Amino acid sequence: MSTISSPIGHQLPEEAIGILSADGFFDPTDAAQAFVDDASAIGHERVAEMYRLMAHTRRIDQEGVNLQRQGQLVLWTPSIGQEAAQAGVVTALEDRDWIFPTYREHVMARGRGIPDENVFDFFRGAVHGGWDPNAYNMQPYTVVLAAQVLHATGYAWGMAQKQRGWTDARRKEEGRVSIACFGDGASTEGDVHEAMVFAASFDAPVVFFIQNNYWAISTPFEVQSKVPLFKRAQGYGFDGFAVDGNDPIATAAVMDRAVDHARRGKGPVLVEAHTYRMGAHTTADDPTKYRTKEEEQAHAQADPMVRTEAYLRRRFDYSDAFFTEVEAEADELAASLRDKIVDAPDTVSLREKFDLVYADGHSLVEAQAAEFDRWMEGEDA
Numbered sequence: 001m002s003t004i005s006s007p008i009g010h011q012l013p014e015e016a017i018g019i020l021s022a023d024g025f026f027d028p029t030d031a032a033q034a035f036v037d038d039a040s041a042i043g044h045e046r047v048a049e050m051y052r053l054m055a056h057t058r059r060i061d062q063e064g065v066n067l068q069r070q071g072q073l074v075l076w077t078p079s080i081g082q083e084a085a086q087a088g089v090v091t092a093l094e095d096r097d098w099i100f101p102t103y104r105e106h107v108m109a110r111g112r113g114i115p116d117e118n119v120f121d122f123f124r125g126a127v128h129g130g131w132d133p134n135a136y137n138m139q140p141y142t143v144v145l146a147a148q149v150l151h152a153t154g155y156a157w158g159m160a161q162k163q164r165g166w167t168d169a170r171r172k173e174e175g176r177v178s179i180a181c182f183g184d185g186a187s188t189e190g191d192v193h194e195a196m197v198f199a200a201s202f203d204a205p206v207v208f209f210i211q212n213n214y215w216a217i218s219t220p221f222e223v224q225s226k227v228p229l230f231k232r233a234q235g236y237g238f239d240g241f242a243v244d245g246n247d248p249i250a251t252a253a254v255m256d257r258a259v260d261h262a263r264r265g266k267g268p269v270l271v272e273a274h275t276y277r278m279g280a281h282t283t284a285d286d287p288t289k290y291r292t293k294e295e296e297q298a299h300a301q302a303d304p305m306v307r308t309e310a311y312l313r314r315r316f317d318y319s320d321a322f323f324t325e326v327e328a329e330a331d332e333l334a335a336s337l338r339d340k341i342v343d344a345p346d347t348v349s350l351r352e353k354f355d356l357v358y359a360d361g362h363s364l365v366e367a368q369a370a371e372f373d374r375w376m377e378g379e380d381a
Contacts, residue, residue, distance in 0.1 A: 012242070012244065012274050013228040013230070013242050014030075014031065015031050015228070015230070015241075015242050016029070016031060016242040016243060016244055016274060017029065017031050017032040017035055017241060017242065017243045017244065017250050017253075017254055018031070018032055018243070018244035018247050018250050019032055019035070019036075019039045019244075019247055019249040019250040019253065020244075020247045020248075020249055020250065020307055020311055022301060022302050022307060023307070023310055024306075024307050024308070024309070024310025024311040024313070024314055025310075025311075025314065026039075026040075026249075026311070026315060029244075031242075032250060035250070035253045035254060035257070038253035038256055038257060039249050039250065039252075039253040042249055042252055042253065044312070044315075044316035044318070046091055046252070047248070047249070047308065047311065047312055047316065048312065048316075048318070048322070049087075049091060050084070050087035050088065050091055050248045050252070050308065051087075051248075051305075051308045051309065051312060051326065052326050052329075053083070053087050053090070053091075053107050053110055053111050054083035054084065054087050054107060054248075054304065054305055054308065055305065055326045055327065055330050056110060056326070056329065056330045056333055057079065057083055057106050057107045057110050058080055058083060058305065058330075059327075059330035059331065059333065059334050060106065060110075060116055060330075060333060060334060060337060061078055061079055061080055061106060061279075062080075062334070063334040063337055063338060064076040064078070064120065064123070065078060065279070065283060067120070067338065067341055067342075068123070068283045069283070072124070072341055072342055072343075073120065073123045073124055073283075073341075074123060074124060074125045075123055075282055075283055075284060076123055076282065076283045077103050077104045077123075077281070077282050077283075078104075078277070078278075078279035078280060078282075078283075079104045079105075079106045079107065079279075080277075080278045080279045081213070081246075081275060081276045081277055081278030081279070081299070081303070081304070082104065082107075082211055082213060082245070082275045082276075082277060082304075083107050083304055083305065084245060084246050084247060084248035084251060084275070084304030084305075084307070084308065085211050085245035085246070085248075085251050085273040085275045085304075086105055086106075086107035086108050086111075086211075087107050087111070087248050087251075087252075088245075088248050088249075088250075088251025088252035088253075088254075088255050088273075089108060089179060089181075089209055089251065089255050090107060090108045090111035090112065091111065091252060092252055092255035092256045092258075092259050093177070093179065093259060094176075094177075095137065096137065096174075096176050097137065097176055097177045097178065097179065097259070098137045098138070098139070098152070098155055098176065098177075098178045098179070099112065099137065099138040099139065099178075099179045099181065100139045100142070100148040100149070100151050100152035100155070100178060100179065100180050100181060101138065101139065101141055101142065101148065101181045102141065102142055102145075102148065102181050102182055102183060102186070103141040103142065103143050104183075104211075105141070105181055106119065108138065108181070109138065112136040112137065112138045113136060114130075114131050114136050114138065115131075116333065116337045117337060117340045117341065117344075118130050118131040119131075119141075120337065120340075120341050121344075121347070122140065122141055124341070124344070124346070125346075125353075126344070126345075126346045126347050126348065127347055127348065128348060128356055139151065145182075145185065145186040145189050145191075146182055146186040146187075146189035146190075146191035146192050146195075147191060148180060148181065148182070149180045149182055149186070149189075149191055149192050149195045149208070150191050150194065150195050151180075152178040152179065152180035152195070152206050153178075153180065153195040153196075153198055153199045153204055153206050155178045155206075156177070156178040156199065156204035156205045156206035156262075156268075157198065157199070157202050157204045159175070159176045159177075159178070159204075159205055160202055160203060160204050160205060160265070163175055163176075163205075163265065166265075168264060171263055171264055171265055172263065172264070175205065175263045175264075175265070176205065176263075177205045177206070177207060177259050177262045177263050178204075178205065178206045178207075179206070179207050179209055180195065180206055180207070180208045180209065181209050181211070182208075182209075182210060182211075183210065183211050183212070183213060183216065184210060184211075184212040184213065184214065184215075184216055184221050184224055184225070184229065185215075185216025185217065185219065185224065186216075187210060187224070187225070187229055187232075188216075188224055188225070192208075195208075196208065196232070196233075196236045196268070196270075197236060199236075199238075199267070199268040200236040200237045200238050200267065200268060203265060203266070203267040203268075204267070204268055205262040205263060205265065205267075205268070206262060206268045207255070207258045207259060207262055207268065207269050207270075207271060208233075208268060208269070208270040208271070209255075209271050209273065210229050210230075210270070210271065210272045210273065211245060211273050211275055212229060212245070212272055212273065212274050212275065213275050213276055213277035214276060214277070215277055215281065215287075215290075215291065217281045217285060218281075218285075218287075218289065218290040220290075228242055228272065229242075229270075229272045230242040230270055230271070230272035232270065233269070233270040236268075238267050238268045238269060238270065239258075239261070239269050239270070240269070240270040240271075240272070241254050241258070241269070241270070241271050241272070242272045242274065243271060243272070243273050243274070244273075244274055245273030245274050245275035245304075246274075246275050246276070246302045246303070246304040246307065247304070247307065248304060248307075248308050249311065251271075251273055254271055255271060258271050275304075276299040276302070278296065278299065278300065278303075309323060350372075351369070351372065351373075351376075354366075354368065354369035354372065355369075
């Protein structure tokens with residue numbers, strides 16, 4: 001049996017479910033024995049799909065950092081290092097299921113078919129939301145920490161009411177599940193507690209998916225919680241799992257079971273995926289101020305992209321041709337995106353944004369808008 005490595009300062013709980021070794025061998029941990037059959041059943045097509053999602057998103061992610069540095073984006077939130085966790089989630093869902101993201105679920109957005117330029121328009125500040133949520137069954141990115149957890153739970157509660165009395169067969173064919181995405185930092189928000197209490201009380205079909213990347217901007221996880229986050233589920237009366245989030249096979253296997261559990265009307269599930277934010281929190285952040293190069297190098301040894309490539313090669317005999325093709329696709333996507341974003345016009349002017357803060361007029365916003373108008377008149381003078 002393998003053990004999950006514990007890079008500097010970060011110890012994965014012994015209950016964490018891992019399937020792949022750091023070098024891509026099928027080598028389940030002791031905690032993963034109940035999921036071995038689920039993991040073995042994940043075929044090469046799905047693994048290849050996850051790898052393609054991860055590779056394309058990482059290349060687009062790099063382009064996001066570059067474009068922000070060149071003044072084309074207001075901000076960018078890198079997801080490098082967290083791709084496997086998200087790929088395992090989005091491939092576990094049916095199209096009818098709903099995703100309620102934070103602001104870093106780039107792999108999930110790509111998996112749902114949301115155009116890259118729509119995501120980038122959000123970070124340009126050029127749109128009010130980013131995309132039509134009903135077109136992709138994925139809500140726009142949420143910047144307010146943990147707000148989306150309540151939204152996901154509310155949607156799931158509505159589904160629970162609608163699906164009351166359904167047969168198991170109908171639940172399997174038509175039942176919907178919502179995924180509440182949030183991080184270790186947001187887990188300390190009161191909204192998360194309220195959502196979990198409510199979801200447990202009404203058996204809402206929601207999966208609480210935590211990407212524990214060990215840093216809430218500059219606050220280390222050890223300061224945020226003295227116990228693993230997945231154990232909180234016990235206090236609310238539902239199942240919780242810890243998984244190696246840099247292992248796409250383990251994450252997919254755990255999410256498959258969690259989604260099925262919620263879909264069958266058995267109530268919520270919490271999944272804590274242990275991963276690592278390899279980049280900055282945002283392009284406004286400097287991680288060298290609070291973490292060491294040694295820590296980053298240690299976590300780089302568990303890069304999910306490297307691990308997944310090794311698994312595809314070793315278990316399914318994927319050749320260089322596949323990986324060369326995926327890399328070429330990613331470069332083409334990045335080039336196309338750059339052409340669409342560079343010097344693209346705003347769809348909403350800065351002045352119009354004052355009118356989009358509240359549905360009705362607000363005296364404070366109106367005063368700010370008037371001050372903006374006076375400033376603009378001075379600029380023109």
